Amino acid sequence: MRLLMLVNTLDLLDENPALLSNAFRRFGYEVVLGEINAIAADDYRYFTRGVLISGNGDASHHGSAALGDRGTFFFDECQLIWVMSWPQDGVARDVWQMLWLASQHTPFVNSVEGLVFLNNKHALGYVLPKENRASSYTSNDFALLWGRYRQNPDQSWVAKPPNGGCGQNVFLLPPSGPNVRTILQCLTGNTIAQSVLDYGGVGGFKAEYAILQKFIPEVAQGEKRVIVACGKVIAWHGRSADPHDHRSNLTQGAKPIAVELDSNEVGLAELVGRRLMAHGINFIGIDMAYPYIIEFNLAYPGGLYDAKLVSGSDRSDQVAELIIARFKS
Incomplete structure (x- = not known):
């Protein structure tokens, strides 16, 4: 079985392809990391530049280049495709069109339709109960x-x-x-x-x-990033904002912290996960300040790596196991 993960660059991996490519390999998958902005077609067969991850043990590392054999990889020679990044604006329309066509023959972990139409703040009113959104x-x-x-x-x-x-x-x-x-x-x-x-x-x-x-005043008490795979809560961490900033994004200086997740928070996150699964979305990151959900990220949700840092537990195998079971059925 071969999994193709589409990423922005092969030279600097972020947490998801690094952790999850190793996890899928531990379950016996071949893993190819491919460039999302280099997708092309040969007589309507879609392919991209990529790396077939090689070596024993963990061959991909957060912040490093992909290790393995570089070449050209056709989508129809893979059994599963996972979009792990967003195409650049200048090529986005063509990339999404080709990805949708490819998805008619090869299953995607997160559907192209879901990524295009639900990975935005407009979708909160469609997915969330009214009492859980601002x-x-x-x-x-x-x-x-x-x-x-x-x-x-x-x-x-x-x-x-x-x-x-x-x-x-x-x-x-x-x-x-x-x-x-x-x-x-x-x-x-x-x-x-x-x-x-x-x-x-x-x-x-x-x-x-x-x-x-x-x-939402609850945001001042701290947001939580919750990772949901196939409708199940897998990992989470809190985010402590910089004292000089109202935003709790890690990219804006916030720090991941260890927190608990109570049954109400788990129930809400899994409700959102199940609703998104109906649209072909099987892996998401949710930003929550209970009882509110601030937003969700479908394309490249961070959280697994930071949850591992604060808890000491790597949950990537649980994600891979759920995804594999989902697509076997």
């Missing part, structure tokens, strides 16, 4: 978001792009904040200023979408 407003019209903010003068908000990640452009908006108007203009494309600078809009359509979400 109220929010989405628009590319600055005036609408500004009006919503002003209707609730005592409310704190968070403003962010619906398809951002790693804490990019996530702003905390306090009541009567002096920069709120500017921030909302910026997030929606600065259309008023651009229309003046472009002499009536000759520069083209500039509007961008933003989400205005009610601030």
